[in-house]
Amino acid sequence: MKDRSVEQKLRGEAGELLVAGKVDYIVGFERGSLKFTTTPLITKDGNDINRLVINPFITSNLAKFLMELKGRVGIVAKGCDSRSIVSLIQDNKVIRENLVILGVPCSGIISLHKLEKLAARDSEEIRDITREDDRVIVNIGGEDRELPAAEVLFDSCLACEFPTPKEYDILLGEPRAATISQNAWKNVKKLEALPPEERWYFWEKEFSRCTRCYACRNSCPICFCQQCFVEETEPQWIASVPRWQENFIFQIIRNIHLAGRCTDCGACERACPANIPLRSLTRKMYDIVDDLYQFKAGTDKGLAPLMAHYENTDPGDFIR
Numbered sequence: 001m002k003d004r005s006v007e008q009k010l011r012g013e014a015g016e017l018l019v020a021g022k023v024d025y026i027v028g029f030e031r032g033s034l035k036f037t038t039t040p041l042i043t044k045d046g047n048d049i050n051r052l053v054i055n056p057f058i059t060s061n062l063a064k065f066l067m068e069l070k071g072r073v074g075i076v077a078k079g080c081d082s083r084s085i086v087s088l089i090q091d092n093k094v095i096r097e098n099l100v101i102l103g104v105p106c107s108g109i110i111s112l113h114k115l116e117k118l119a120a121r122d123s124e125e126i127r128d129i130t131r132e133d134d135r136v137i138v139n140i141g142g143e144d145r146e147l148p149a150a151e152v153l154f155d156s157c158l159a160c161e162f163p164t165p166k167e168y169d170i171l172l173g174e175p176r177a178a179t180i181s182q183n184a185w186k187n188v189k190k191l192e193a194l195p196p197e198e199r200w201y202f203w204e205k206e207f208s209r210c211t212r213c214y215a216c217r218n219s220c221p222i223c224f225c226q227q228c229f230v231e232e233t234e235p236q237w238i239a240s241v242p243r244w245q246e247n248f249i250f251q252i253i254r255n256i257h258l259a260g261r262c263t264d265c266g267a268c269e270r271a272c273p274a275n276i277p278l279r280s281l282t283r284k285m286y287d288i289v290d291d292l293y294q295f296k297a298g299t300d301k302g303l304a305p306l307m308a309h310y311e312n313t314d315p316g317d318f319i320r
């Protein structure tokens with residue numbers, strides 16, 4: 001991004017928090033080893049502060065690290081990350097008072113995969129990528145080329161309802177309004193339109209490529225069970241061999257476990273090395289929860305977790 005003001009403000013605030021002893025750790029992003037990537041930076045060392053970056057490639061959901069860190073943490077949070085933090089607070093997994101949330105009003109994260117396809121270039125051939133309002137400027141061999149942002153942002157970002165963190169202590173830029181694009185539902189709608197047997201065949205094909213690496217589970221901030229059901233042996237819920245049927249069951253159960261806590265951050269889909277369109281499941285579940293219970297995960301830390309309470313008006317007689 002050409003505008004470095006958010007990054008500068010972050011470095012200033014994070015440095016002050018460490019020097020003043022207000023936090024034990026800063027959790028943010030630094031440049032990754034590959035072009036147009038970032039990697040999480042977790043540090044106690046003030047000398048690392050100048051490595052912090054904010055750019056359109058801050059893909060991870062850093063809330064993932066909160067449960068592993070002891071002490072007070074200053075954490076960089078985009079809108080969706082802040083919702084995951086709120087969800088963890090609601091589940092009593094993290095204590096709000098132990099956090100300083102450095103909120104980033106977010107303009108969306110660029111999918112390199114989409115961009116490379118649209119520009120018909122490998123990222124190695126691209127010199128620079130910058131974001132300007134609703135356009136993404138790609139510099140190839142010294143020539144600028146404009147691409148519509150709606151074509152190259154991740155689908156989860158095109159559906160983002162809360163780009164400005166709902167929960168923060170320090171806001172690092174001007175609040176941003178949501179600009180939702182129907183492109184975000186393209187894949188979900190395509191699947192919904194298929195007859196059931198074709199939809200089944202679609203997932204058979206997709207989950208045949210799953211190696212059960214668990215990158216999806218491990219990148220998800222709210223997939224936090226100490227022992228995941230897939231690793232239980234008594235009883236053994238699913239076989240450990242990655243056959244497509246078990247892989248699919250793994251994702252179906254994972255989705256049910258995350259209902260009412262998934263914020264559609266998209267981190268699981270981005271982490272999948274097999275490019276399996278996991279968001280077609282997670283977003284569908286997100287919409288079902290919203291339709292049935294008018295509940296959007298991580299938007300109000302004062303609310304009880306969805307699955308921990310009921311209302312007399314809830315659908316389904318079994319609860320009364």
Ligand code: SF4
Binds near residue numbers: 106108
């Ligand atoms: S979902 Fe929203 S807050 Fe999260 S990365 Fe995308 S635009 Fe930013």
Ligand code: SF4
Binds near residue numbers: 209211212214271276
């Ligand atoms: S990240 Fe992809 S390949 Fe790995 S377990 Fe999840 S769905 Fe399977």
Ligand code: SF4
Binds near residue numbers: 221223263
């Ligand atoms: S299931 Fe995926 S989209 Fe939902 S919160 Fe976890 S990482 Fe984010």
